[in-house]
Amino acid sequence: MKPTRFDTAWDAALRLADRTAASGPDVVLVRDLLGRVSLLVDDRDKPLAADSAELTALREEFAAATRPFISGDPVQTASALFAPEMFLDSAELVVRSEREPGGAGQVGVLERTVVGADWSRDTDSDASPSAERRERRIALYGFKGGVGRSTATAILSRHLASRGYCVLVVDLDLESPGVSSLLENPAGLPAHGIVDHLVESAVGNEADLDLVTRSSVLPGIEGNGEVWLVPASGKPREGEPYDYLAKLNRIYSDLPAAEPGSQPRPFCARLDDAIKACEDLVAERSRRPDVVLLDSRAGIHDIAAVTLTQLSGLALLFAVNNPSTWEGYRMLFGQWAQRPDLASELRSRLRIVAAMFHSAGDTKRLGALRDQAYETFSELLYDDVEADAEDEFDPDPDAPAVFHPAPQDGDAPHAPIPILFGNDLVGLDPYRSRDWLELPFIEAAYARFLAALDRLVPKHRTEAS
Structure with a gap:
């Protein structure tokens, strides 16, 4: 079986993030310093049970598609986090696709890198000059x-x-x-x-x-x-x-x-x-x-x-x-x-x-x-x-x-x-x-x-x- 490499793991994670957002919630795809990925689902308006069949199936599919570039908990929910705004409202968040009124949710990407994040930062962000x-x-x-x-x-x-x-x-x-x-x-x-x-x-x-x-x-x-x-x-x-x-x-x-x-x-x-x-x-x-x-x-x-x-x-x-x-x-x-x-x-x-x-x-x-x-x-x-x-x-x-x-x-x-x-x-x-x-x-x-x-x-x- 062909191994999952860094790029293919990320590509698979992006597809799953897009598919999850298509059902309504906002999502954030996070990649850490080692390249490990996890998906955060914003369920604050409609909390999901951690052991629900929906989340369990998503975790299993996400883990299978991205392993070995996978974090300890591949899919998390905002309702279960102490401070979800650290991810959902981060200044480093890059919006991959906007929220559609009454339709798909927003897909954001959060890269935890040592260098390189500025290649994709908005030109009109708060950090940019006038x-x-x-x-x-x-x-x-x-x-x-x-x-x-x-x-x-x-x-x-x-x-x-x-x-x-x-x-x-x-x-x-x-x-x-x-x-x-x-x-x-x-x-x-x-x-x-x-x-x-x-x-x-x-x-x-x-x-x-x-x-x-x-x-x-x-x-x-x-x-x-x-x-x-x-x-x-x-x-x-x-x-x-x-x-x-x-x-x-x-x-x-x-x-x-x-x-x-x-x-x-x-x-x-x-x-x-x-x-x-x-x-x-x-x-x-x-x-x-x-x-x-x-x-x-x-x-x-x-x-x-x-x-x-x-x-x-x-x-x-x-x-x-x-x-x-x-x-x-x-x-x-x-x-x-x-x-x-x-x-x-x-x-x-x-x-x-x-x-x-x-x-x-x-x-x-x-x-x-x-x-x-x-x-x-x-x-x-x-x-x-x-x-x-x-x-x-x-x-x-x-x-x-x-x-x-x-x-x-x-x-x-x-x-x-x-x-x-x-x-x-x-x-x-x-x-x-x-x-x-x-x-x-x-x-x-x-x-x-x-x-x-x-x-x-x-x-x-x-x-x-």
């Missing part, structure tokens, strides 16, 4: 590292500042910081970084942290433009201890509720607090940032999850046209596709960047990348146009608009924005070559990228007035 703060934040992300994301962040910051913007760059690649060295000399870095705010704020000790510095090394900025930097790690002052790794190991957990009745403080809210503190510091020392560039961690990581789904408006997804890149984005998009409401909110603010793009000798190469991006978006994030074809002549006026841009649409999320590859930037030492931004190659390589961002970046306040 729409106004998100609007001015731009995330730069790559599923794979080494694609020039931090270099592009530095070049974009200088470009926007040269047009009069006040730009704040936040180094969120905490496990592999990089953009800081492109924007400031070591001696000019602040005493503290993002990681310091995360550990100090956990104990209410975040006041008076020195988190930001104005870049003093970028050439070509004239007039009113500014670039400010928040490093991942601070620069300890002489004689002061500084253990970055010890801090990094303690930042990703949610904080417990500060007092009875209040909600826990999730990592998303903690990171937003840190970024907002940096924005406020820049406002105190100069003016409110017009644009905040978030140089995100690569890969499937909580930093990336929070940055893409909750903290930013526009999200630039760096890609090279190889199988590993698209397999990674398919994994990411597939996670979002499980939440249609989340996918529909996210997809319109994504843009693919053709990173380190080799254009010489092959005029079809960019088209091939665009086709692969279109296929990935169409399968997982765009609406199914074929399913709506039968309603073409009798459309439902109340139906939501179909979101499925054409393959050649240059403004669509899948349309790649190219950054040309150049050997001049391979092995760059920014401390020894502070004039690297003046290299002749830079203007040509980033011209289309910067022109596209000029259209996508929220208007500078003086331009909008």
